[in-house]
Amino acid sequence: MDTQALSQDAALDWPGTSSTTEILQFLREYARNFLNSRLLDERRSVPPGMVSDFAGAGLLGLQVSRRHGGQDLSHVDMNRVFTQLGAIDANLAVFCAVHNTLGISPILLSATEEVQDFVLPRLAKGQALTTSAISEPGMGSHVRGMTTEASRNADGSYTLDGAKKWISLGGDARYVNVFAQLRDERRRPVGITGFLVDTRTPGFEIGPEMLTLGLRAVPQYDLHFDNVRVPPSALLGAEGDGLATAKAAFMGGRVVLAAMSVGAAMRSLELAQRFTKGREVATGSLAENGRIRETLAEAGAGVQAVETLVSRIATWLDAGRDVPDAWYFCAKILGCELGWSAIDTALQVLAARGFLDTNTVGQHFRDYRLFRIFEGSTEAIAVYLGTMLVRNPAEFTKLVNQTQPTAQVLDLIDQVAEIGADRPGDAAGRHIHAALVGELSCWALLTMVTSEVAHRSAMHAYTASWTEHQLQQRLYRARLGSHRHLPTAAEFADHVAGYADTIGDVDQRRWPGEEWRADPLLRSRGVAERRSAGNDLRCDRG
Structure with a gap:
């Protein structure tokens, strides 16, 4: 790095610091007056002016120190910002998340003080991205x-x-x-x-x-x-020590993904609820339809449960407490799964209007589908988490001791531990079992945190009851057992190969894409290359 050249920027003013409330207000006004998500999507880029606007509002240095021109936000406040961004546009949310968590976090954690002094002000001011x-x-x-x-x-x-x-x-x-x-x-x-x-x-x-x-x-x-x-x-x-640095950044990023999913799910359910109020069907008002009410309430419970989980993790981090990896994995798995499920529910309630690509929910449906894959797919993380807890059951006990679950919830947690101890002998069975344990453990953690806040409101009570019921259902299915006798990999490959008899060979021989390279005669080349091109031309003249 040319620190001498970078030091010339030191005379420039830092971006003004803002409170979290001011950042949220900026985002809401920006969304109402200046943002066109459809154009962002079609043009496949974030306009340079938007980068400058976001930097000026402090969005590109959320946890950078004020000495370096950042906002020095707490984890709780940063998650509030990302929930707001998630409700507005996934592109802007991911743009800010990648820059702040995957980009800046490793620099804050592991770069030398000299490099931080040189790089962080530029990143916070939007002069560079990372x-x-x-x-x-x-x-x-x-x-x-x-x-x-x-x-x-x-x-x-x-x-x-x-x-x-x-x-x-x-x-x-x-x-x-x-x-x-x-x-x-x-x-x-x-x-x-x-x-x-x-x-x-x-x-x-x-x-x-x-x-x-x-x-x-x-x-x-x-x-x-x-x-x-x-x-x-x-x-x-x-x-x-790179794995430790990368892990810290990605763990924090997983909670941010959950926070963004909460915002998108809230926005989608908000639009679905508005629609039901103005929609009449054969049975009367859609808003009073019992099945629709149940569907939306369950989606809302899932969103509130994730919001509670994200808030709990952020509060622990701000208090300086050590947060075990399982909580981050739980936020990633259930945050992204339940968030996207709520978006899917909203799209279904909106019916044909939901399937329009020009509507907010339709774009959320496309954009947030990736969150189930981002930073580790749901399946991969569930297997990893389950394997970790099966090998070390004491870790699960430590997770439980971080909260104060009710006796009823504790009984369900004991059942999760029993299933975890019943490990199959074959490799395929162990993978399935690990995924099951990972999923059950996540629902157990979610049940614990929602039960502790059930007293806050009627919706909180419903969310706690719904989450507990989800865990009970999964435990019931787990006790029934899974299909252990899978076809071998070769047997299933042969089965799929047989599809060709039904659907034939439909691989598309695509037309060539756009020619983006300069014409060969206009490129800078060495003497030998020019001679070769000349020979080719003479051959063409025949």
């Missing part, structure tokens, strides 16, 4: 399978080589936290290590943009590192 690069073409949540490598040079610098995939803001960020397997002079692995890389460094290449189903204004990119040389100051923390 993100993290972990996922690879052959590796998603299995971080230890990382193939991107770093090597230490004699002068203390490092060289990076490899590729990353599905990197949000990867083509727009000035700084990327790159995580790679560090190897010593003898090519022995030192451990996953993080580096803050300036994307203008030679050898850093941006690959194609992924054309995603939703979240189109926050594109995903491939990144390539070809002999990328970074200074010693680029190191994030100690050599081999």
Whole structure:
């Protein structure tokens, strides 16, 4: 990094600090008067002016210290901001979340003070964006399978080589936290290590943009590192400690995903409720239809349960308490699942209007579907969490002791523990069992936190009762047992191969895409390359 050049920015004024209430008010006014989500979606980008506006409102430095021009928000207040963003537009919410959590958090946690003084003011002012690069073409949540490598040079610098995939803001960020397997002079692995890389460094290449189903204004990119040389100051923390840095950022990001999902679900249910009030059907007012009331109430209970969970985690963090990983996983799994389920419910209630792509709920349906995959898919995390708790049952006991559940809830929790202890012997059965234990544990945690606030209102009481009932139903199905005798992988592959007899070969031979490269005759080339082109032209003349 050229800190001398960056230091010239020191004379510029910092963005003004704001209270959380002022940030929320800015977002609401911006949504009403200046935002066009449809255009963001169609143009597949966030306008530069919007980045400047958000930076001026403090949205690009939510937990950056005020000394560095940020807002220094608590976790509770930051989640309020992301719930508001989630209700407005998923693209803006993810844009701010990636920059603040995946991008800035590792810098706050592990960069040197000199690098922080240099980079954080620029990030908070919106002069630069940042993100993290972990996922690879052959590796998603299995971080230890990382193939991107770093090597230490004699002068203390490092060289990076490899590729990353599905990197949000990867083509727009000035700084990327790159995580790679560090190897010593003898090519022995030192451990996953993080580096803050300036994307203008030679050898850093941006690959194609992924054309995603939703979240189109926050594109995903491939990144390539070809002999990328970074200074010693680029190191994030100690050599081999990159997993700890990445984990901290991603755990925080998982709670933020849940907070955003809550906002989107609230907005979707708000629109569905408005619709029912003005809609008459054969049985009368849709708002008074018992089945519709039940459907919306259950969706609302799920949203309120997640809101309670997110608030509990944030309160613990602000109090300086250690929050076990299981709570973050629970927020990610149930936050994103119940949030998207509420959006789906709203779309169903809106009927044909919900299926219109021009309506808010329709776009939420596309955009928030990814949240069930983001930061680890529901299935992968459930298996991981369940495996962890089965191997160490005492951890589940610690989770229970963090709250004060009722005797009735404690009885359900004991049943979860009993199911966890009944581990199958075969590999496939263990995976299924781990996923089940992971899911049950999440519902147990959700039941505990909602039962503690059941007294707050009639809706809180309904939410606590609904959550407990959901756990009871899942325990009942778990006791019935699952289908253990699965077809083998080969047997199922043969079955699917047989589909060709019914549907034939329908792979599309797509037309060529747009030609984006410069004409060969207009490109800068070496002498040998020009000669080759000349020979080709002579051959064409025949």
